[in-house]
Amino acid sequence: MKLLELYAPLIGLVLLGFILGKKLPANIPVYIGRFLFWLGIPISILVFLRQADLSGPIWVAPLVAWLAILLGAILAWWWIGVSDRTNPIWSRPTQGSFLLAATIGNTGYLGYPITLAFVGSQYFGYALFYDLLGSTLGAWGLGVALAAYFGGSGQNYRQVLQAIAINPSLWSFGFGLGFRQVLLPNLVETMLLRLGWAIVALALILIGMRLSKLDSWHNLPRASISLGIKMLIVPLILGSSLAFFGITGATGLAIVLQMSMPPAFATLVIAEAYNLDRELSVTALAVGSGGLLVTLPIWLWLFN
Numbered sequence: 001m002k003l004l005e006l007y008a009p010l011i012g013l014v015l016l017g018f019i020l021g022k023k024l025p026a027n028i029p030v031y032i033g034r035f036l037f038w039l040g041i042p043i044s045i046l047v048f049l050r051q052a053d054l055s056g057p058i059w060v061a062p063l064v065a066w067l068a069i070l071l072g073a074i075l076a077w078w079w080i081g082v083s084d085r086t087n088p089i090w091s092r093p094t095q096g097s098f099l100l101a102a103t104i105g106n107t108g109y110l111g112y113p114i115t116l117a118f119v120g121s122q123y124f125g126y127a128l129f130y131d132l133l134g135s136t137l138g139a140w141g142l143g144v145a146l147a148a149y150f151g152g153s154g155q156n157y158r159q160v161l162q163a164i165a166i167n168p169s170l171w172s173f174g175f176g177l178g179f180r181q182v183l184l185p186n187l188v189e190t191m192l193l194r195l196g197w198a199i200v201a202l203a204l205i206l207i208g209m210r211l212s213k214l215d216s217w218h219n220l221p222r223a224s225i226s227l228g229i230k231m232l233i234v235p236l237i238l239g240s241s242l243a244f245f246g247i248t249g250a251t252g253l254a255i256v257l258q259m260s261m262p263p264a265f266a267t268l269v270i271a272e273a274y275n276l277d278r279e280l281s282v283t284a285l286a287v288g289s290g291g292l293l294v295t296l297p298i299w300l301w302l303f304n
Contacts, residue, residue: 003297006117011293013201017208029209036206040199041108042172045128047196048116049176050189052125060247061126061255065134068234068259069103069142075229076102094222096150097277100270101226101284104139105261107131108169109207110292113200114261118300119254126254132173135258139266140164144274151274207289210265214286223283227262231288231295235260239303253303260299262288 076099108131115127140163239256263284271281
């Protein structure tokens with residue numbers, strides 16, 4: 001029953017966004033996405049960072065994030081090699097999209113609200129460190145490098161470094177660490193917390209709006225394999241290893257939830273920018289977002 005209570009707002013907000021995405025002009029999700037990227041998500045980071053407990057082994061989160069990215073890439077590359085020997089029809093753009101879908105997770109727009117809903121704001125710091133120092137750097141660093149290699153275009157390192165440097169979430173993270181020490185009246189704290197949750201709700205609505213625009217269901221077998229690597233195998237292997245380092249309970253669950261997120265929308269942006277297999281990226285996004293409802297109870301049962 002508690003799982004259903006937590007699912008209700010998550011599914012309801014995404015479904016609302018899906019309906020709105022069908023009704024509203026196509027440029028509305030673009031404007032909402034820009035607002036969340038430049039202002040909304042940074043504000044929510046400031047708000048929930050004030051509630052987070054950073055006294056534990058917070059450094060574990062980005063370390064696990066990079067291990068998950070590398071393990072996903074290794075498994076995906078192994079699968080490409082095995083299947084290519086039996087059925088050699090993998091183009092280089094398809095290989096690139098497959099690798100991106102198996103490595104880069106939606107730990108910001110989707111991982112934040114999922115972690116807050118199932119674990120609470122006290123452990124938000126683990127999700128934050130996982131996303132900003134792991135997934136974000138992985139997407140615009142290693143992810144772009146892979147896309148440039150498999151897309152056949154030259155790597156522009158200046159653009160990659162610029163995209164990382166101007167990321168407002170990273171700046172908000174740095175500012176938020178100092179803002180934690182500022183005492184505010186209870187009324188202001190309450191208003192900020194409500195604003196943070198409103199931004200979380202808007203992010204879930206945006207996910208639904210973007211999913212409403214995805215109409216490609218080709219390459220389902222390949223997308224399913226990449227999702228199996230990203231959302232099942234990697235979290236199971238690394239999540240089970242956390243106990244050996246004393247990372248258990250809500251802390252371990254917060255990290256596992258981030259690991260098990262479906263592919264990020266950044267994978268589609270990168271695929272389009274570097275001429276990879278857009279249809280495979282779209283299919284992985286759509287199937288992964290829906291499959292999350294099935295995989296979440298698994299991780300709650302194993303690691304809660």
